[in-house]
Amino acid sequence: MNSNMPFTLWIMGPTSAGKTTIANKLMKQLSELNVTALHFDGDEVRELFGPSHGFAKEDRLLVVKALVHFANKAISSGISAVVSALTANEESRQYVYNNASNLIVCYINCGIEVCINRDPKGLYKKALNGEIHSLPGVNSPYASPDKYDFIIDSEHYAAYQCVEQILKKLQGLNVLRKW
16 A cells, blocks of 8 residues: 555454543544545444444444445545454454455554553443443453554553554554655
8 A cells, every 4th residue: 555545444442441542542642744635433323323223243333334335435425434443353354354445454462451441431330240242351351353554552651652653553554645
């Protein structure tokens, strides 16, 4: 890829690792660099499906398929896409790898214990209390992906530092011009 080609940056990692926070801060930086991009978040897409949409493997795959569709529409319009989504199971990841255009995968690494302590939405608390039965990291393992372009450590670095690292990685991949 070159710096004139739009890209899909897929940010995946466990719940509460900071994916959305990092993506939002990244979008601000991209705007300041005059890079046109759209942010698509897994939780926002899930909300579109309504309250009857659950967290079963099939439901999670449907969210991923919608995110890939939106990202590809942006790419086809010449706009880069930043996607922040759990993308916890291998079937969802394979769908992303096989179908997202101009894909760059960023894995946000953060230990589950740290994610549990952050827990801004209270999901880990609910899972540990038995109210949620499908939270990766509690009810099933969250396996780090086998395929990614780079890892960002949100456990030991603040969100703004993670964004700086992402921008440098994108420059190194030759999709962003040096500023």
